[in-house]
Amino acid sequence: MTQPTPRDKAYHTPVMVDETVFWLSTASHGTIVDGTFGGGGHSRALLNHYNELRIIGLDRDPDAVANSFTDDRLTVVNANYRDIAASLGSLDVAGGVEGILLDLGVSSHQLDVAERGFSYHSSGPLDMRMGPDAERSAADLINTESEDALARILRVYGEEKFARRIARAVVSHRPFQDTADLASCIADAVPAAARRSGHPARKSFQAIRIAVNDELVGLTDFMETGIDSLVVGGRLVVMAYHSLEDRIVKRALVARSRTCVCPPDLPQCACGASPDFSILSRKAIKPTQDEVAANPRARSAVMRVAERISQ
Ligand SMILES: C[S@@+](CC[C@H](N)C(=O)[O-])C[C@H]1O[C@@H](n2cnc3c(N)ncnc32)[C@H](O)[C@@H]1O
The missing domain is CATH 3.40.50.150 (Vaccinia Virus protein VP39)
Structure with missing residues (x-):
């Protein structure tokens, strides 16, 4: 046993x-x-x-x-x-x-280890790959995709209402290498009234993770x-x-x-x-x-x- x-x-x-x-x-x-x-x-x-x-x-x-x-x-x-x-x-x-x-x-472990880059709560490399079979890291995606493509990822995979605003802010502030920097850019792009229900970067991080891992x-x-x-x-x-x-x-x-x-x-x-x-x-x-x-x-x-x- x-x-x-x-x-x-x-x-x-x-x-x-x-x-x-x-x-x-x-x-x-x-x-x-x-x-x-x-x-x-x-x-x-x-x-x-x-x-x-x-x-x-x-x-x-x-x-x-x-x-x-x-x-x-x-x-x-x-x-x-x-x-x-x-x-x-x-x-x-x-x-x-x-x-x-x-x-x-x-897993909670993947979220907890800042070096994996899944968490918007801590500073770590913008990675989010679950394993070596995922081709691009989150940094690759965030730093190279067009504003339209990013907005679509955020809208479709994150069901994020402010997808376009966030995508625009990300594109004008990139490159990003760190999860905390990205989380704070996203938080700033979300209207103040919408920041009260959970972390403003939660849906975007979910969307990026889904895209990176082709989930x-x-x-x-x-x-x-x-x-x-x-x-x-x-x-x-x-x-x-x-x-x-x-x-x-x-x-x-x-x-x-x-x-x-x-x-x-x-x-x-x-x-x-x-x-x-x-x-x-x-x-x-x-x-x-x-x-x-x-x-x-x-x-x-x-x-x-x-x-x-x-x-
Ligand atoms: C929610 S956790 C599973 C927790 C597990 N049931 C336990 O009791 O500890 C999800 C796990 O699935 C793995 N995973 C996600 N997508 C996968 C895929 N397409 N193929 C294989 N593993 C995957 C992740 O790496 C992670 O370790």
């Missing part, structure tokens, strides 16, 4: 652990891919609950892999979950797995083809922390679970719908109030669960 250690708590406090263990119970004698291994909190809980379980952990951040724990039933690989099929192929489990877990976004494209690819790595009866559990991610997950699952929509008098199906997934979480699953009180990061979490029902 693996036991929690103080290091895990500092690295990242996992969200909706009981729910994860519950929904992945059907995989308890098989293999689960923890596609966003992070501090390994979910993997550890799953291994503690299910003796016969095997877990393959993936993380695009080499630091997460280097900080993983030792358990005979666990293999952790530095890889993007977007490439899950290739990772499984290289580990000789190309036949598929009984469960996949994605706990999206960044939504990776998630879309995974939902289109990566989930085919599940065997029939296998379950997918995804936790998203903002509506952009959750929308991608929800829409993909709805598309894969759509049954025939032809008029009843049509002798043969013409719409071509053949569901291969069944959505188990009819409504999004949210953390309890107690969990949110204990771990504010859980506040925005939304879990969706689906089961593969045919090839």
Whole structure:
């Protein structure tokens, strides 16, 4: 059995652990891919609950892999979950797995280490790359993209109301190399009245991080083809922390679970719908109030669960 250690708590406090263990119970004698291994909190809980379980952990951040724990039933690989099929192929489990877990976004550890450049609260190099597979740093993006392109990134990925104002300010004050300098430029560009609800750079930093790591494209690819790595009866559990991610997950699952929509008098199906997934979480699953009180990061979490029902 693996036991929690103080290091895990500092690295990242996992969200909706009981729910994860519950929904992945059907995989308890098989293999689960923890596609966003992070501090390994979910993997550890799953291994503690299910003796016969095997877990393959993936993380695009080499630091997460280097900080993983030792358990005979666990293999952790530095890889993007977007490439899950290739990772499984290289580990000789190309036949598929009984469960996949994605706990999206960044870990507390990544946010806390100023040198990673994710935090608008501290001074650090403007990096934000989750791993070496991300081609451009945040500084590359901020210092080279046009005002139009920056405004679009802020508007689409950050749902930032003041995208144009911020983009204009950034372009006229660049180059930027430091997170604190960028955060303060963004804060100055936001009207005073709008600075009261949370940090004024929060949405912009989220947007830049998503763009640097190509997060939504990776998630879309995974939902289109990566989930085919599940065997029939296998379950997918995804936790998203903002509506952009959750929308991608929800829409993909709805598309894969759509049954025939032809008029009843049509002798043969013409719409071509053949569901291969069944959505188990009819409504999004949210953390309890107690969990949110204990771990504010859980506040925005939304879990969706689906089961593969045919090839
Ligand atoms: C919210 S944390 C996961 C925390 C983890 N469930 C735990 O209990 O500690 C997200 C992790 O996913 C990783 N990640 C994000 N996008 C990824 C991707 N496309 N492929 C692989 N890992 C990814 C990040 O590097 C980070 O370590």
